[in-house]
Amino acid sequence: MARTTNPKISAIFDYIIEVEGNFPYEQRQMFTAKKNSDIKMILISATQDKAYLLSNNENKSLAIGDEIVKSKVKSEVFTSPLQFGNVIDINGNIILPSKEEVKPDKNDSYSPIFRLAHNLMTVKTLNEQLYTGITAIDLLIPIGKGQRELIIGDRQTGKTHIALNVIINQAKTATKCIYVAIGQKRESISRIYNTLKEHDALKNTIIIDAPATSAYEQYLAPYIGMAHAENISEKEDVVIIFDDLKKHANIFREIALLTDKPVGKEAMPGDMFFAHSQLLERAGSFVNKKTITALPILQTVDGDITSLISSNIISITDGQIVTSADLFSQGVLPAININLSVSRTGSSVQNRTITKVAAEIGKIYKEYKRHLKLAMLDYEFNKETSILLYKGKMIDKMFMQRGFSLYSYNFVMLMSKLISWTILRGIKDEQKALMFLNALIDTNKEAKTAFETIKSSENYDDNILKNYFAYALKQYSDYSNLGWEIECDHEFINFDNDYLNKIAKMLGDK
Structure with missing residues (x-):
């Protein structure tokens, strides 16, 4: 079959474009429409003479028979100091508080949108704690700089609140933050923007908005966010939050169904695990670079943390913080289920004093939870049990935090000692x-x-x-x-x- 100069559009399924023509396709190749270079496309799957592409064709200006050409622009992301304190789109231009094009400067760093996980020889052991300001997490589920920690739970249980609390706590440090909003409402974005501004945390933060109206932007946003994180990590520690990856996975499912790809469990394509592991394994602590801490957020239905995407991401990350709708409805804030939450870096990132205190508090708290059922019964306790129940109630009080809170080493130390001393x-x-x-x-x-x-x-x-x-x-x-x-x-x-x-x-x- 003769080689085609440019493939031609043979079918349009909403945001999926089918093209025909014998062409040397490459994985995740970028294309534009010949008649309008603003219409961008990315290759999803291809045979020698036919391909499916994902397009940002929201205004339906493409037609059958239109030619597409290989994009001249490199699939790289630059990070500019001008982007901090603003909401940007996937192209790096500012969209809030006011629209502004950001042009790269010669000093700006570049990273490819897609790249496989780093070489193992460049990875360092995690040895420093990332303070979230949430006492239960900082004591019992410590997160290390360079860790991947999943925040998972039902809708409206405070997952985004935890992530924002992390960003607010980095305002005092040199750690930079990236918040990737996947398919969020514009009002949610402006609420997040104003919250961070109010707590003086915006100057260190880039918010990337991939609106629900664009499957193309939602598909690319997490990878683009990670490329920004790689640029920043050349000089500074960075925390990246993906809110949320369930919406990202849903785009993959839609693409698979529209391109007649075989789908497996929960109608997800077979490469779903690879898509998220390729993304999250770019985080870590590196030789000759700083750390990238990834906090993906996942929304569950009825607390089911065993669904396909949940179990995929739990197996990619180094632990999870589980929020509970039951605790939330009881007024326990933050609504963290400490029994299901875990951090696989454990106490190795904490300093020795806090490790000691955390071990003591953790032991008392677990024992208290076991004895809590007894407390419902109306009978006299021996002195040991009543002291344990008192200490447990005090730990519950210490873990109760409404609103946004800053981490205070002195408060945690003092409160923990006072509880153990009774x-x-x-x-x-x-x-x-x-x-x-x-x-x-x-x-x-x-x-x-x-x-x-x-x-x-x-x-x-x-x-x-x-x-x-x-x-x-x-x-x-x-x-x-x-x-x-x-x-x-x-x-x-x-x-x-x-x-x-x-x-x-x-x-x-x-």
């Missing part, structure tokens, strides 16, 4: 007690030294430090007539009244 038991206003201890550590040299000793996890007498902080709380309660019931085994040097008055004024008790 010295807040006779205190009704735990928040006030925490505020007092925080102010004490900031303004009193001895208290600061005691807290630093706990933080450095050197060998210390736990009982003496427990009694030191308990006696400090007792003095403040007596001075301010708060009526806190605190047990102390030892007395320490008393604070003078001027000092207690100063703290009482700071906390609004005087």
Whole structure:
């Protein structure tokens, strides 16, 4: 058969274009329409003389018999400093807050849209924690920089909230963020944009919008987002969020059905696993480069985390954070199911002190959950069980976070120690007690030294430090007539009244 110069369109199935003509097709080749170079296409599958392409032909301006030509533009993505703080399209141009074309500069980095996972010799072990600001995650499900951690759960259970909390927590650090919105409503995009702006996290963030009206953009957006992440990771750590990959998978399913490809389980094509593993395995920690942390989001139906796409992505990622509709409806926020959530980097990315604290908190919490059924029954508990139930309730309180919250190492350390010491038991206003201890550590040299000793996890007498902080709380309660019931085994040097008055004024008790 004679070689065709340009293939011709033989059929149009919505956004799928069928072309005929003997042509040297290559995988994921880019084409444009000969009569209009704005109409772009990407090769989906081909035989020697026939091919199917995915097109951005929303305005239906193509016709049978039109020729298509190979794109002159390289399938590469550039990242410009101008894109930060804005919503951009897949071509890198700004679309919100106002439309603006972004032209590449000679200093901008380039990465191909599609590339196979990195060479294993360039990968480093993960050794640094990425703080999310969500205490339950930072303590019990720690995420390392360079990890792939799936956020999975039913709709309206706070998955995007967790991802945005991660971005907000990076605002204080040099870590850059990319949020890839796949098939989201424009109002959701503007809500995310305004939330990040409000928390001063937008300046470090690029939002990529692939609207629901364009299958072409939804298909490419995750790969383009990852190419941006690779560009940024040459100099800085980067977090990339895909919201959500279920919508991305649905585009693959539609394409398979429109191109008569054999489909398997849940009508998904056989290369679905490869499509997502090729994407997510580009994240990691690299030699001579910084880290790319990938947080894909997946929406489930009725909490089914065993569906095809869920189980695919769970097996590609290094752990998952599972959100629960039941917990959400009970008012538990963030609604994280700690039993089903896991991080496969575990405590290897945490510092030694936090690992120790996390192990203690985790052990108490698991035991508390086992005893919770007993708590429903109305009978007297022995002292050990009632202390365990009290500690568990306090951990539940510590894990309850409404709104957006910033990670505070001191808060997590202090709260965890107070729970294990049980010295807040006779205190009704735990928040006030925490505020007092925080102010004490900031303004009193001895208290600061005691807290630093706990933080450095050197060998210390736990009982003496427990009694030191308990006696400090007792003095403040007596001075301010708060009526806190605190047990102390030892007395320490008393604070003078001027000092207690100063703290009482700071906390609004005087």
